Amino acid sequence: MPELPEVQTIINDLNKKVVGEQIVGFWSDWKKNVRPSFVKFKKETIGAKITGARRIGKHIIIDLDNNNSILIHLKMSGHLLYKKFIDDSLQLTERRSFSEAKTSSLRAKAKQSSVIENYFKEKVNRYIHHIFSFESSSTLEFSDLRKFGWLGVVKTDEVEIVKEIKKLGVDALDKNFTLKSFKEILEKKQKSIIGTLLLDQSLIAGIGNIYRSEILFEAGINPKRKTSTLKEKEIERIFKQIKNILKKAVKMRGTSDVDYRDIEGKKGNFQKVLKVYRREKEKCLGCKGLVKREKLGQRSIFYCPRCQK
DNA sequence: AGTTGTGTTGAAGA
DNA sequence: ATCTTCAACACAAC
Numbered sequence: 001m002p003e004l005p006e007v008q009t010i011i012n013d014l015n016k017k018v019v020g021e022q023i024v025g026f027w028s029d030w031k032k033n034v035r036p037s038f039v040k041f042k043k044e045t046i047g048a049k050i051t052g053a054r055r056i057g058k059h060i061i062i063d064l065d066n067n068n069s070i071l072i073h074l075k076m077s078g079h080l081l082y083k084k085f086i087d088d089s090l091q092l093t094e095r096r097s098f099s100e101a102k103t104s105s106l107r108a109k110a111k112q113s114s115v116i117e118n119y120f121k122e123k124v125n126r127y128i129h130h131i132f133s134f135e136s137s138s139t140l141e142f143s144d145l146r147k148f149g150w151l152g153v154v155k156t157d158e159v160e161i162v163k164e165i166k167k168l169g170v171d172a173l174d175k176n177f178t179l180k181s182f183k184e185i186l187e188k189k190q191k192s193i194i195g196t197l198l199l200d201q202s203l204i205a206g207i208g209n210i211y212r213s214e215i216l217f218e219a220g221i222n223p224k225r226k227t228s229t230l231k232e233k234e235i236e237r238i239f240k241q242i243k244n245i246l247k248k249a250v251k252m253r254g255t256s257d258v259d260y261r262d263i264e265g266k267k268g269n270f271q272k273v274l275k276v277y278r279r280e281k282e283k284c285l286g287c288k289g290l291v292k293r294e295k296l297g298q299r300s301i302f303y304c305p306r307c308q309k
Numbered sequence: 310a311g312t313t314g315t316g317t318t319g320a321a322g323a
Numbered sequence: 324a325t326c327t328t329c330a331a332c333a334c335a336a337c
Contacts, residue, residue, distance in 0.1 A: 001316040058317080075317050077333085127333085146332045148317065164318090191325090201318080209316055257316070277316095298328075300314085 001260050002074050004172055004206030005249035006268065007058050010080055013263045014053035014062065017082055018140060022049045023064075025133035030144075034130065035071075035152030044068050044153040045132075057168045057205030061159055069156045072142070073164070078149030079124050081141045082263040124261050145259075172206035173246055182239045186227045194230065194238070195223030195296045206246065210255055210277045213302040215241045217276045217286075222308045223301045224294075248273075276302040 002010070023045050031038035048064035055061065060072040060080070072080070119125055123145075130142035130151060142151065154162055169185070170177040185203050197203060198212040207215070216223050219237040221230070230238075254260055254268035257278060261267060275285050280293035280302060289306040 003316065006316085073317080075331095076315070077317095144332095145334075146315090146317095148331060199317095211316095255316080260316075297326090299316095 001076055001258070002078070002254070003058060003208030003211055004055075004246055005211070005252075005270065006254035006260050007055050007060060007074070007206075008173075008250045009253045009262055009268065010060060011053045011055045013082070014050075014060075014080075017084075017263065018050055018062075019052055020049060021138065021140075022135040023047065023132055024135050026131070027133075028130040030129040030147055033147065033150040035150065041151075041153050045070060055171075056159075056165055057171055057201055058208070059165060059168075063156055067156050068153050069159050070151060070153055071159065071162060071165075072151045073149055074144070075146070075148035075150070077127075077145040077259065079143040079259075079261050080263050081124065081128075081143060081261070081265055082138065083141060084138045122261075122265055123259065124265060140263075167202050168205040169201065169203040170205065172204050172242055173250075177204065179236060179239045182242075183235060186230065186235060190226075190228040192227045193223070193296065194221060194225050194227055195301050197227060198242075199299070204242075207242065209299050209301075210257065210274070211245055211249065213277045214275060215245050217303060217308060218245060220308055222305070223296060223303050276304060278302065 024047075026042050026045060028034050028038055034041045044066075045064065045068065048066040048068060051063045051065050053060065053062050058073065060074070062070040062072070064070065072078075074080070124143050126143075127145040128141045128143045129147065132140040134140070142149065152162075159165060170181060182204075186197075189197055189203070192200075195212060195216060198207050198215065199209070213223070215238065218241040219234070221234055221238055249255065249270045252269040252273070253262060255270040255274065256267035257271045257274070276291050279291045282291050283289075284291050284304040284307060286304060286307040289304055291302055291304055293300055293302050295301070
């Protein structure tokens with residue numbers, strides 16, 4: 001789910017709210033996605049204080065004061081939730097058992113308590129698989145319905161050599177990603193389809209399925225164009241919109257089209273200004289035509305065939 | 310009730 | 324190399 005703007009929003013909030021917290025506990029019920037292992041992860045993180053958070057592409061990096069860093073990828077359905085105040089009636093173990101219960105009698109029992117019922121009304125609280133607890137008694141919880149997300153601990157000075165990070169291309173909002181470097185990437189990838197190229201994290205890191213559609217709409221470029229056919233002016237338009245759309249989406253705290261939430265469980269705002277994403281068969285906002293949905297590779301792409309040439 | 314799609318990305322196959 | 328398909332997983336919508 002989260003693309004660059006959502007991850008950046010999480011990073012900004014972590015830096016505001018979680019820096020200084022000391023980790024005193026870590027719990028997980030999906031240990032196979034904890035690296036290098038649940039036991040080693042605990043050993044390397046417990047007792048340390050959080051010194052800051054940063055981002056590379058869609059990866060979250062939480063730096064600790066013991067020369068270790070926690071790496072997190074939220075993949076499709078991951079969320080980080082920071083909970084300052086945990087109601088006494090909602091102890092961790094209790095929340096866990098209700099969370100696992102889903103439809104059973106335990107769930108029925110959960111409904112008898114209005115606090116717990118409210119808690120589980122937010123879907124994001126029903127799939128918590130990893131929990132950090134802090135000395136202050138607040139928690140950082142990793143909710144992940146589809147369990148694709150992972151987290152791990154590495155030495156801070158070895159973050160860049162983790163294979164997932166190492167193979168990333170330049171970050172889309174990094175100042176080193178310039179029009180010149182964009183042109184060089186296109187030069188090397190003459191045979192690529194522009195809509196597909198924008199998703200390739202090994203070339204440019206951070207753009208996902210929502211923003212590639214929005215970027216190409218704003219640039220007026222048909223997603224199926226081969227990169228070799230793009231004219232100078234068109235390349236400039238795409239580049240400008242990559243920066244423009246991503247920055248605007250960060251300002252608006254990301255897109256909560258379906259289930260993205262910030263670390264307080266609140267929605268972003270960019271879904272209110274989406275122009276083509278998930279608007280198939282609706283009126284194009286630039287002309288009288290209809291927004292089209294097609295498959296590019298395995299993924300849906302949304303565009304206006306009239307506005308995007 | 311079975312099929313299809315979902316904001317990600319790695320690995321396997323061609 | 325490079326592209327396509329599948330798999331990880333759970334759920335909602337058709």
